[in-house]
Amino acid sequence: EAQVTxxxxxxxxxxGKKLTVTCSQNMNxxxxxxxxxxxGLGLRQIYYSMNVEVTDKGxxxxxxxxxxxxxxxxxxxxxxxxxxxxxxxxxxSSLTRGRGFYNEQFFGPGTRLTVL
Amino acid sequence: xxxxxxxxxxxxxxxxxxxxxxxxxxxxxxxxxLFWYKQPPSRQMILVIRQEAYxxxxxxxxxxxxxxxxAAKSFSLKISDSQLGxxxxxxxxxxxxxxxxxxxxxxxxxxxLSVIP
Numbered sequence: 266e267a268q269v270t271x272x273x274x275x276x277x278x279x280x281g282k283k284l285t286v287t288c289s290q291n292m293n294x295x296x297x298x299x300x301x302x303x304x305g306l307g308l309r310q311i312y313y314s315m316n317v318e319v320t321d322k323g324x325x326x327x328x329x330x331x332x333x334x335x336x337x338x339x340x341x342x343x344x345x346x347x348x349x350x351x352x353x354x355x356x357x358s359s360l361t362r363g364r365g366f367y368n369e370q371f372f373g374p375g376t377r378l379t380v381l
Numbered sequence: 382x383x384x385x386x387x388x389x390x391x392x393x394x395x396x397x398x399x400x401x402x403x404x405x406x407x408x409x410x411x412x413x414x415l416f417w418y419k420q421p422p423s424r425q426m427i428l429v430i431r432q433e434a435y436x437x438x439x440x441x442x443x444x445x446x447x448x449x450x451x452a453a454k455s456f457s458l459k460i461s462d463s464q465l466g467x468x469x470x471x472x473x474x475x476x477x478x479x480x481x482x483x484x485x486x487x488x489x490x491x492x493x494l495s496v497i498p
Contacts, residue, residue, distance in 0.1 A: 308488040
């Protein structure tokens with residue numbers, strides 16, 4: 266089944282404790298990205314990646330790191346989480362070949378993160 | 382930077398009626414794509430409909446259609462014959478394909494739609 270998976274789905278942690286949220290897709294997509302969703306703010310892009318070893322900042326990259334060592338994986342790293350990073354996080358992927366950015370973005374199920 | 386504005390935080394519609402959700406965007410790019418995504422209470426993001434900016438014909442997907450006004454930078458979503466399953470948060474989104482090096486997908490803040498039996 267074609268899908269984007271994220272782990273963990275729920276996480277409660279404390280300020281300053283490094284964490285990683287994994288994202289994996291099995292559709293051979295070039296483009297992957299991370300978003301955070303907060304009430305009243307919609308989804309905001311954190312980082313995106315056009316392909317392996319190519320990453321770029323979105324609108325809200327502060328406090329986050331990413332890496333794209335393999336095409337299928339795009340982990341989100343919070344080196345020192347703070348309470349303002351409490352949010353719902355989505356990973357997404359899409360093709361860029363063929364119809365380019367007209368291609369649908371496929372979203373993971375979301376990760377609910379709480380930083381105390 | 383591009384912006385996407387959804388001016389209706391919440392809307393409601395009677396079952397079987399028609400509702401229109403508004404979306405405006407701001408960009409200086411000429412080649413871009415617009416999307417409407419639906420997020421039901423399950424939180425899953427589901428693509429509803431999409432439009433290529435260089436195509437003048439409005440996109441249609443079953444009960445969902447758009448009114449794309451490129452000059453006005455408007456991209457509204459019309460839902461016909463509303464069903465209870467249409468109850469969800471709806472997000473308008475934009476991405477440009479200008480080759481200028483930035484490929485950010487920008488979302489509006491969303492419109493919460495409630496379909497009333």
